Amino acid sequence: MFGFLEKLRQSGVVGMNQRNADFILRYNKRSLYPLVDDKLRTKYLATASGIAVPELYGVIEIQHDVASFPDIVKDHEDFVIKPAHGSGGNGICVITGRLNNRYRQSNGDLLTEEDIEYHVSNILSGLYSLGGQPDQALIEYRVKFDPLFETVSYRGVPDIRTIVFRGIPVACMVRLPTRMSDGKANLHQGAVGAGIDLMTGRTTHAIWQNYPIEQHPDTGATISGLAIPHWYKLLTLAAQCHDLVGLGYLGVDVVLDRELGPLVLELNARPGLSIQIANRRGMSRLLEKIAKLEEIPAAAADRATLGQELFLENQT
Amino acid sequence: MRKLHLYLLAFILCLAGLGLAYYKAAVIGLPLTASEEAQVWNIEARISFRAKPDSAIKVTLPLPFNPAGYSILDEDFVSADYGLAIEQDNTGRVARWAKRRAQGKQLLFYRAVLFENEEVAPKSDAAPVYPKPPEYPENLAPVIQGVLDKARQQSADTISFTQRVIEQLNAAASIPELKLLVKHVSRTRNLAKTLSWVLAGARIPSRVIRGLRLQDDKDYADLEHFLQVYDGEQWRTLNIKDGQEGLPSNFIIWQIDDDRSFSIEGASESGIQYSVARTLQETVNIAGFRSAEKGSHLMDFSLYSLPVHTQNVYKVLLMVPLGALVVVFMRNIIGIRTFGTFMPILIALAFRETELFWGLILFSLIVGLGLLLRAYVEQLKLLLVPRLAAVLTMVVLLMAGVSVIMHKLGFEMGLSVALFPMVIMTMTIERMSLTWEEAGPAEAFKQVSGSLLVAVIGYLAMNISEFQYMFFVFPELLLVLLAVILLLGRYSGYRLMELWRFRAFARNKP
Numbered sequence: 001m002f003g004f005l006e007k008l009r010q011s012g013v014v015g016m017n018q019r020n021a022d023f024i025l026r027y028n029k030r031s032l033y034p035l036v037d038d039k040l041r042t043k044y045l046a047t048a049s050g051i052a053v054p055e056l057y058g059v060i061e062i063q064h065d066v067a068s069f070p071d072i073v074k075d076h077e078d079f080v081i082k083p084a085h086g087s088g089g090n091g092i093c094v095i096t097g098r099l100n101n102r103y104r105q106s107n108g109d110l111l112t113e114e115d116i117e118y119h120v121s122n123i124l125s126g127l128y129s130l131g132g133q134p135d136q137a138l139i140e141y142r143v144k145f146d147p148l149f150e151t152v153s154y155r156g157v158p159d160i161r162t163i164v165f166r167g168i169p170v171a172c173m174v175r176l177p178t179r180m181s182d183g184k185a186n187l188h189q190g191a192v193g194a195g196i197d198l199m200t201g202r203t204t205h206a207i208w209q210n211y212p213i214e215q216h217p218d219t220g221a222t223i224s225g226l227a228i229p230h231w232y233k234l235l236t237l238a239a240q241c242h243d244l245v246g247l248g249y250l251g252v253d254v255v256l257d258r259e260l261g262p263l264v265l266e267l268n269a270r271p272g273l274s275i276q277i278a279n280r281r282g283m284s285r286l287l288e289k290i291a292k293l294e295e296i297p298a299a300a301a302d303r304a305t306l307g308q309e310l311f312l313e314n315q316t
Numbered sequence: 317m318r319k320l321h322l323y324l325l326a327f328i329l330c331l332a333g334l335g336l337a338y339y340k341a342a343v344i345g346l347p348l349t350a351s352e353e354a355q356v357w358n359i360e361a362r363i364s365f366r367a368k369p370d371s372a373i374k375v376t377l378p379l380p381f382n383p384a385g386y387s388i389l390d391e392d393f394v395s396a397d398y399g400l401a402i403e404q405d406n407t408g409r410v411a412r413w414a415k416r417r418a419q420g421k422q423l424l425f426y427r428a429v430l431f432e433n434e435e436v437a438p439k440s441d442a443a444p445v446y447p448k449p450p451e452y453p454e455n456l457a458p459v460i461q462g463v464l465d466k467a468r469q470q471s472a473d474t475i476s477f478t479q480r481v482i483e484q485l486n487a488a489a490s491i492p493e494l495k496l497l498v499k500h501v502s503r504t505r506n507l508a509k510t511l512s513w514v515l516a517g518a519r520i521p522s523r524v525i526r527g528l529r530l531q532d533d534k535d536y537a538d539l540e541h542f543l544q545v546y547d548g549e550q551w552r553t554l555n556i557k558d559g560q561e562g563l564p565s566n567f568i569i570w571q572i573d574d575d576r577s578f579s580i581e582g583a584s585e586s587g588i589q590y591s592v593a594r595t596l597q598e599t600v601n602i603a604g605f606r607s608a609e610k611g612s613h614l615m616d617f618s619l620y621s622l623p624v625h626t627q628n629v630y631k632v633l634l635m636v637p638l639g640a641l642v643v644v645f646m647r648n649i650i651g652i653r654t655f656g657t658f659m660p661i662l663i664a665l666a667f668r669e670t671e672l673f674w675g676l677i678l679f680s681l682i683v684g685l686g687l688l689l690r691a692y693v694e695q696l697k698l699l700l701v702p703r704l705a706a707v708l709t710m711v712v713l714l715m716a717g718v719s720v721i722m723h724k725l726g727f728e729m730g731l732s733v734a735l736f737p738m739v740i741m742t743m744t745i746e747r748m749s750l751t752w753e754e755a756g757p758a759e760a761f762k763q764v765s766g767s768l769l770v771a772v773i774g775y776l777a778m779n780i781s782e783f784q785y786m787f788f789v790f791p792e793l794l795l796v797l798l799a800v801i802l803l804l805g806r807y808s809g810y811r812l813m814e815l816w817r818f819r820a821f822a823r824n825k826p
Contacts, residue, residue: 004815004819005810005815007821007822008810008814008821008822009810011821013810013814013821015808015809015810015811015814016651016814017648017807017809017810017811018808018809018810020808021806021807021808022808063699090754114697118697121699122700125700125701126700127700127750188755189755210817210820211820276818277817277818277820277821280820280821282821
């Protein structure tokens with residue numbers, strides 16, 4: 001066991017305690033958390049600085065307004081309902097279409113208007129929010145993901161998670177929903193995570209339930225070697241998000257829309273550590289190197305390049 | 317820099333905590349373990365009687381008054397709604413209970429806890445006044461004179477004189493001349509008083525002392541009487557039955573020359589029983605008593621200065637930080653996931669009352685039934701807060717139901733289910749059913765068993781009686797605990813569970 005401990009340390013894996021003590025507590029100011037914990041504020045901030053996000057159809061803030069739900073979605077065939085303060089993908093309801101008076105959910109279930117309104121009520125009363133405080137429900141554009149991922153996802157929307165440290169992209173992975181994750185893109189709920197080479201934007205290894213895999217468990221398609229389009233643009237976008245909220249240690253979730261390109265889905269002040277397993281590479285050496293940097297380029301594009309350079313250095 | 321600050325702070329806390337504890341243990345002499353116990357005597361006087369209708373009740377009971385060689389650690393009166401007055405003067409102390417009206421059988425208790433304390437010396441008595449010979453009744457005067465004359469012939473000093481008198485009076489029944497005196501004795505029912513009265517005829521100062529022999533598990537119907545005579549220098553004690561000198565060992569003197577005795581007005585079938593039992597008590601209790609007795613303020617600022625009820629509360633509260641340390645350790649070093657941060661401690665506190673086995677059973681029962689009901693309520697599509705309130709109501713009803721059913725089935729432990737923190741139970745049910753829905757039953761069970769595991773370990777840690785004792789007597793040790801928690805707060809190494817999580821790294825070299 002101690003040999004393994006040594007191996008872990010050598011591979012530079014960041015543990016939960018180190019993440020909390022050395023990075024989150026030190027680089028993320030508490031006062032900035034609301035900017036990312038409230039997806040509505042993130043969305044407004046992003047829109048104001050010209051960062052592409054899924055279009056907001058409407059917000060339901062109080063119980064009384066739940067009745068206005070049909071009004072908000074009347075012009076949209078499909079949409080997503082999510083809590084403004086949700087975490088871990090909980091409380092997100094994806095409607096892919098309609099059938100008569102019912103709404104078809106991404107997993108194929110048909111929901112009545114009452115079902116959806118109950119879900120919205122639950123969101124408002126804080127069922128999915130971090131501290132259980134009253135919440136808001138966001139109704140927004142449903143991303144039509146890039147055909148690239150068609151073969152490697154089972155329902156739901158795959159997204160690309162980037163860890164951005166002091167504005168520099170450090171590690172990326174693409175999270176692919178599975179039958180087990182019920183369309184959600186969270187690894188602990190059963191989604192597949194695939195590491196990405198920061199230089200080329202190609203997927204490398206994949207893990208599922210902490211085990212390395214080659215093929216998607218539901219579709220059987222090979223996961224590695226997929227080239228993600230707009231890669232450099234995507235990295236720059238992630239780096240830009242640092243300027244948006246000022247958090248030193250940030251997780252950026254981006255989705256690729258087949259028409260609109262990369263859209264920032266949400267930001268995370270406490271991004272998870274599984275990204276290291278997906279990349280089969282610990283982050284701690286890279287993070288420590290960046291922590292020691294005295295000067296960091298101001299332009300997001302330069303930081304994206306710096307991230308690629310550091311990634312290459314760390315490879316060898 | 318930040319690390320140095322932390323280490324320095326932890327060091328100072330440790331130093332302060334350990335230093336203060338060392339001072340209290342070494343200099344003040346507080347025992348380090350609870351096992352250091354001293355023997356104490358519990359004395360109980362149980363008064364029972366039947367109240368006469370329509371008459372006021374007055375009960376008089378003499379109480380021990382600065383008994384030589386003993387200290388009264390604690391005493392209390394159990395007397396329901398009787399008025400109680402304690403009168404104290406130079407000769408002694410009595411308790412007077414009174415009630416205007418009572419019905420049926422009545423019980424009154426006096427309890428005292430005594431410990432042997434050589435430092436309490438017998439009161440040095442001033443030389444008594446030599447009594448004048450009393451005016452004996454005409455028919456008794458010659459008899460008594462005969463007794464005294466006979467004793468004088470057969471004795472050399474006050475003691476032997478008294479012993480002769482005692483012998484004669486004890487043998488009085490078989491001596492025809494003394495029949496009258498015997499009658500008198502049996503009328504007053506008090507040999508010791510009679511002796512004293514007879515001795516006064518020879519101008520010998522004497523007095524009656526009353527008390528109890530302290531023997532474990534003994535009951536007495538009355539206090540035992542001894543006679544003391546003054547031999548010109550000091551009071552000497554004589555047994556009134558055989559004239560032997562000296563008090564038995566372990567004898568507590570209740571009253572000295574105090575005529576007031578146990579009496580009841582307005583009652584019938586009255587009786588009194590004195591019970592003696594020996595128990596052990598923590599030395600620390602006696603140490604506190606002693607230091608207070610000596611006028612030291614040492615224990616004034618300890619938790620022992622609080623009322624007993626509050627003390628018991630603190631005995632529990634002081635263990636909570638230890639439970640918190642267990643939670644910190646289990647979460648940050650081991651990496652076990654729990655429902656809520658400190659929910660396991662609250663469950664562990666409930667386990668203290670229910671005992672572990674029943675605690676686990678009752679917890680599983682309530683949470684299991686709660687989950688079923690929660691699943692039913694789910695269909696009604698209630699808003700969050702009303703739903704929580706509904707689940708809470710059902711949890712309370714479940715607890716009441718479990719208590720009643722267990723009681724009927726004869727499992728008395730079922731009653732302690734009421735000690736579970738119901739709000740915490742409700743939140744556990746709610747969060748568990750959410751986790752169940754979102755992450756599946758496996759994850760829900762993983763978290764609930766993690767919580768229970770931490771609760772059990774916390775319970776076991778908090779139930780170590782050595783720790784309970786140490787933290788109560790040396791609360792400053794909590795500073796050391798605080799230092800440990802602070803240091804753990806900067807632990808940034810791997811958690812034990814992460815070795816499993818990142819096991820993929822073990823297979824392929826980076």
